[in-house]
Amino acid sequence: MILIEDLSLAHGGTPILRDINLTIDRGGIVALVGPNGAGKSSLLSLIARLRPLQTGRVVIDGLPVTTTPGPELARRMAILRQDGVFAGRLTVRELVGLGRFPHSQGRSTPQDRARVEEALAQFGVADLAERFLETLSGGQRQRALVAMTFCQGTDYLLLDEPLNNLDMFHARHLMQSLRRMADEEERTAIIVLHDINQAAAYADRIIAMRDGRVVADGTPQDVLTPDTLAEIFGYRMQVTQIGGKPLVLHHL
Amino acid sequence: MHKRRLVLLAVLAVFSVAAFLTLGLRGNLAFVLQIRAVKLLALVQVAVSVALSTVLFQTVTANRILTPSIMGLDALYLFGQALLVFLLGGLGYAAIGGGWKFAAEVLIMIALAAVLLRPLLTARLDMSLLLLTGVTIGLLFRSLSQLLFRLLDPNAFAVVQAASFANFNALRADLTIIGSVVTFAAASLCWHQRYRLDVVALGREAAIGLGIDWLRTAALLLLIVALLVAVSTALVGPVAFFGLLVAALAERILGTRRHAVLLPAAALVAIILLVGGQAIFQHLLGSTSTLGVVIEFAGGIAFLLLLYLGSRT
Structure with a gap:
């Protein structure tokens, strides 16, 4: 909590x-x-x-x-910030592996390595694992960072x-x-x-x-009503329901 | 792959050391070898301290263009030296022992650095601001040292002047032992903390997220950097771009910034350049004062290249 x-x-x-x-x-x-x-x-x-x-x-x-x-x-608790990290010559696998640091202090166990591979696969960066961060696109780098945050477990x-x-x-x-x-x-x-x-x-x-x-x-049902949304964002928007979930037509 | 390249660097380093010791031996072998061995120890120690201080500094600042000397740390040390001569007078300065002198200079330098580098610890500073600050600090303290020099009497001036230029020939042997102890202690600490350094290199926020006590860790690392800069500056005088060249080369050759690999690689590259270079210049080419110039020239070009490459990405 x-x-x-x-x-x-x-x-x-x-x-x-x-x-x-x-x-x-x-x-x-x-x-x-x-x-x-x-x-x-x-x-x-x-x-x-x-x-x-x-x-x-x-x-x-x-x-x-x-x-x-x-x-x-x-x-x-793990945190992922918007402004990311200093991306020098670090491969994606090395970066994701750093997520295990709080648990293993760098001396990674087979279990740590398994968690790293799992995170790499889960966020679709397994095929980028040996690439340097500085060579990735913004979205790929973001996924690598998310994988690291997950890997912290x-x-x-x-x-x-x-x-x-x-x-x-x-x-x-x-x-x-x-x-x-x-x-x-x-x-x-x-x-x-x-x-x-x-x-x-x-x-x-x-x-x-x-x-x-x-x-x-x-x-979501409570908060995403036209009145509350207007209070938050300062303009009225339509809200419909699709499959039991609210859908906000915020762009119209 | 990393292991093979590290071994290769180690072989080259051993080769440089052997060349330095054996090239052009003449006369009383035992005597010459002893002199060369002392000099070798000093050179190796300068190489290692410059390499380590640069890598550590780049790690703490999350920036691979900065070096302690670009940030003006060696200017701080020289200012401490000038201040000491000014306060004690030339004779008083010459009278106190090398160890005490060094300790006093280091203390002055660390006190100044603690004040000046504080913002680095707490905030994430923009790169151009950092560079500008560094250049300004360097300039300020060099000018202050100059001012002190003018206020000195000529005899005292001669004492400090000798210490203000990089000189790989006139090594101060009296400080070699203290320097070696400091460098060895710093190197073993770095090695012990090599995994933690990888996390620190991610930058303040990511490091805190991974459980690093940032303020304590960064302050400790900057203290080590200051000590190492003091050691190398005391022995050979200021070197501006050597550290940058070494760190950049090591990173290129090994293709990683993981400290378990980068730290030994940078130290080895520094030994190869410094000891190997000195062997060639001193024993083969006969000209004795140009190694500093050549290394600074190459380092300056590396700096410009890094700036250029960095501005494109």
Whole structure:
């Protein structure tokens, strides 16, 4: 369980997050949605201790992020950021293998190597395994990074716009993988999404943010209504139902 | 593949060492060999410390164009030296022992570096900003050293001037032992941490995500870098592009940035270039002062190439 209490953040006097209180249970997909500058990425990086907390508390499975040793947290929570990593002469297999670092400290066991091969295959980068990251396209690199994050094998995955650069096939594939992971292994993904219909189709819970506040929180059916959407994004859009899931016609 | 190439580099390094020791031997063998052995130790140690400090620095900054000397770290060390001479006077400076001098210079340098490099630890800085900062810091401290030189009396000036240029012939033998201890300690620490370094190289955020205590790790690594730069600068003076050349060559030859391979490779390449080069220049060509120039020239070209290649991707 992730517990977020009274979390606020300001940057140079400008408030970015105001008084966030959330409880995220284990198992399931939680989508963070909202307009640009709503504070979604900031919230994610505070949970992942990439930034120091200013006020409030974040607790992962009873462990406060500020005082728990890094390796301990890294075995429970993995994060994928938008801006990626320094991609020098590192092959895809080496990169994905680094995802096992919190478990093996670099001395990889046969079990670690099996997990790496599994992740490579799962995200369709097995045939790129020996390629250097710097030679890959944006989408291929994104898949390699997602594979590394999965390979970390944590109960909680924090993904900041993981669908960036991905084509429709791979975007759908990633969402399905997350769904399977949530259903079969009771793991949790917290994922910043801009494609509201991906959230509608795959998420169990949608948390909508605007101006550093949580403005809506509930199942896709609850949140994705014309009124609530107008409150979040500032314009009205039609919502229909297809196969029991809401479909937002946000582009019309 | 990596293993074979590493072995090849090791063979070349041993060959360079042998050439340095045996080429053009004349006179009292025991005497000449002893002198050469001391010099060899100093050269090897400079090579290893420059290679390690550059690779570590590139790892912490997640940037393979930066080197400690481009960021002006050796200028900091030289400034510390000038400051010490200025405070103690030429005679006072000459009177204290080599070890104490070195310790004081290193302390001044680390104090300055701690203040100047702090932003590197906490924020992700843009590459051009970093380069600009480095050039500015280097310039500032070189100018400050110049200012101190002007304030010195000529005798004291002669003492520091000798130390301010790269010179692979006039090695300071008194510091070789201290330097070797520091370099050996740093090298074994790096080797012990080689897998962790791979994670650090991913950059701050990814490293924290994988459980690295970033502030502590990066501060420790920068401290080691500062020590290594101090060691090599104390022995031969500032070398601007040698580290860059070595790190870039090692990465090209081995085709990986994994530290388990890159660290030994960079050290070996540095030994080959420095010891082998010195053997050729000193014993075959007879001209003794040009190795520094040749290495800096090649390194400068490597720097430009990296900048050019980097700007295309």
